[in-house]
Amino acid sequence: MENLAAFHTLHQVDLAFFVNTAVADQRLTPTKTAPHNFSGGPGALPQPVLEETQRAIMQVPGQPFGLLGISHRSTWFRDVVDEAEANIRELLQLSDRYSVLFLQGGGSLQFSMVPITLLRHSPQAAEYLETGYWSHRAIVEARREGPVHVLWNGRAAGFRSLPAPSELHHNPEAAYFHYVSNETVEGLQFHHSPGHENVLRVCDMSSDFLSRPFDASPFALIYAHAQKNLGPAGVTVVIVREDILERVPDNLPAMLDYREHACMGSIYNTAPVFAIYVTMLVTRWLRDSVGGLEEMEAINRAKAAELYQAIDASQGFYRGHAAPEARSLMNVVFSLLSPKLEQRFLAQAESAGLYGLAGHRSLGGIRASLYNAVTPAAVHALCGFMEFFRLRYQDSDEA
Ligand SMILES: *Cc1c(COP(=O)(O)O)cnc(C)c1O
Numbered sequence: 007m008e009n010l011a012a013f014h015t016l017h018q019v020d021l022a023f024f025v026n027t028a029v030a031d032q033r034l035t036p037t038k039t040a041p042h043n044f045s046g047g048p049g050a051l052p053q054p055v056l057e058e059t060q061r062a063i064m065q066v067p068g069q070p071f072g073l074l075g076i077s078h079r080s081t082w083f084r085d086v087v088d089e090a091e092a093n094i095r096e097l098l099q100l101s102d103r104y105s106v107l108f109l110q111g112g113g114s115l116q117f118s119m120v121p122i123t124l125l126r127h128s129p130q131a132a133e134y135l136e137t138g139y140w141s142h143r144a145i146v147e148a149r150r151e152g153p154v155h156v157l158w159n160g161r162a163a164g165f166r167s168l169p170a171p172s173e174l175h176h177n178p179e180a181a182y183f184h185y186v187s188n189e190t191v192e193g194l195q196f197h198h199s200p201g202h203e204n205v206l207r208v209c210d211m212s213s214d215f216l217s218r219p220f221d222a223s224p225f226a227l228i229y230a231h232a233q234k235n236l237g238p239a240g241v242t243v244v245i246v247r248e249d250i251l252e253r254v255p256d257n258l259p260a261m262l263d264y265r266e267h268a269c270m271g272s273i274y275n276t277a278p279v280f281a282i283y284v285t286m287l288v289t290r291w292l293r294d295s296v297g298g299l300e301e302m303e304a305i306n307r308a309k310a311a312e313l314y315q316a317i318d319a320s321q322g323f324y325r326g327h328a329a330p331e332a333r334s335l336m337n338v339v340f341s342l343l344s345p346k347l348e349q350r351f352l353a354q355a356e357s358a359g360l361y362g363l364a365g366h367r368s369l370g371g372i373r374a375s376l377y378n379a380v381t382p383a384a385v386h387a388l389c390g391f392m393e394f395f396r397l398r399y400q401d402s403d404e405a
Pocket of ligand 1 (some may be wrong): 189190
């Protein structure tokens with residue numbers, strides 16, 4: 007991508023910003039401007055994908071029917087699943103040692119399937135990081151299956167930071183090690199991959215999967231539901247290494263057995279045809295229109311940089327939640343001086359065409375989710391609104 011370098015500096019050079027934003031937006035969304043969707047999940051999807059999905063609902067090219075009435079046993083759907091898998095393999099340069107599965111039950115079912123597979127019959131505890139709302143939910147489910155050792159807990163400090171590698175003292179005998187790469191609620195993201203070379207590494211990447219390149223080879227299992235960054239609700243991508251399949255206990259219900267799904271090519275029972283189709287289109291868009299994960303990361307970095315810059319330059323009017331080194335490129339979480347002012351911010355943002363900015367119900371405040379399909383122009387519009395709002399209220403009695 008010829009504008010790669012320019013994207014890195016978008017936030018510093020105003021003129022370059024406008025030029026390059028126009029280029030980026032042509033590629034990301036050819037037609038749509040406001041309203042802008044900053045929802046935490048289900049999140050924004052690329053405009054070309056939505057348009058193609060709309061046509062496919064009425065009639066899939068080459069098929070007599072629309073998307074919602076096609077058999078999951080058709081060769082057409084087999085090809086859809088195969089392409090989704092091939093695109094993910096290509097984007098991640100994934101080795102053949104991994105299976106790529108498309109399952110139902112969301113991230114939440116993986117909170118259970120992982121410990122059912124790896125902890126239920128293990129004499130050793132599993133190691134978890136408690137870095138925010140979603141990793142806590144994973145721990146609660148894992149504890150039903152066996153002992154959990156929380157290796158690091160950010161709760162007392164209000165889930166504002168992430169551990170440095172030197173703070174994690176792994177037991178090389180642990181059943182496995184689980185962490186969440188991007189805490190969607192608090193807006194914390196790992197910018198390295200924690201873990202120990204002798205401990206099976208498991209990661210919930212639900213809210214940043216395919217937002218940037220990463221090396222899958224240290225992982226035993228990765229899961230990511232589609233509905234934050236990848237597609238609609240209803241499907242969860244699981245990338246599982248072959249040796250993990252060999253550890254699945256016998257006599258599990260088939261639906262909870264990764265081997266059944268791997269053996270049936272993700273069509274063990276009626277698969278979520280719609281969700282997998284849209285997810286396939288998104289992976290095709292990432293490959294062909296965006297140009298790959300390095301390009302996607304450059305765009306995501308530029309978007310997040312502009313928004314964090316707006317927060318940092320606001321002289322405390324906007325207060326970022328995360329410690330700077332743990333800031334997420336996907337979910338930017340901040341607060342204002344009072345809940346009343348936040349309510350006013352949210353209402354006026356909607357009037358300006360900026361939607362989905364309310365923080366998670368467990369935390370309050372503001373959360374702008376900048377998933378892959380959120381355009382640089384959307385972020386620029388948000389930053390413009392924030393500046394306008396700050397100038398209006400920073401010295402006002404109404405605040
Ligand atoms: C939203 C979220 C989940 C929950 O997934 P469901 O599909 O709703 O079960 C799990 N993990 C992370 C990181 C999330 O952001």
